[in-house]
Amino acid sequence: MGIGLGIVLLVLGLILVTDAVQLPQAIENAINGQALGWIFIIVSVIAIGLSLAMNRQRNKTTHVEERRDYR
Structure with missing residues (x-):
């Protein structure tokens, strides 16, 4: 999950928590x-946090290239 998916889940969670959209009665039952x-909000916070932590770790990683001259 990336930051984008976390933001989408956060927006959906806030819409459901604030009752901005009325769900059909069949789904509401x-x-x-x-x-x-609330589940969407919690999952989105975890997804955003994990994504930021993985990006931070990826930026700290260094790669060493070794070249050998075979003559």
Whole structure:
């Protein structure tokens, strides 16, 4: 998961938590929209945090190139 997916999940979670969009009754009976929103928010925070940590680790990595002259 990257930062983009984390942001999308965060936006979806905030929409569900604030009841900005009314879910159809069939879905509302099966799934609690606010609970699903909070799950999306938590997962998005974890995804963004992991993505930033992996990018930071990737920037610290150095590569050494060794050239040998065979004559």
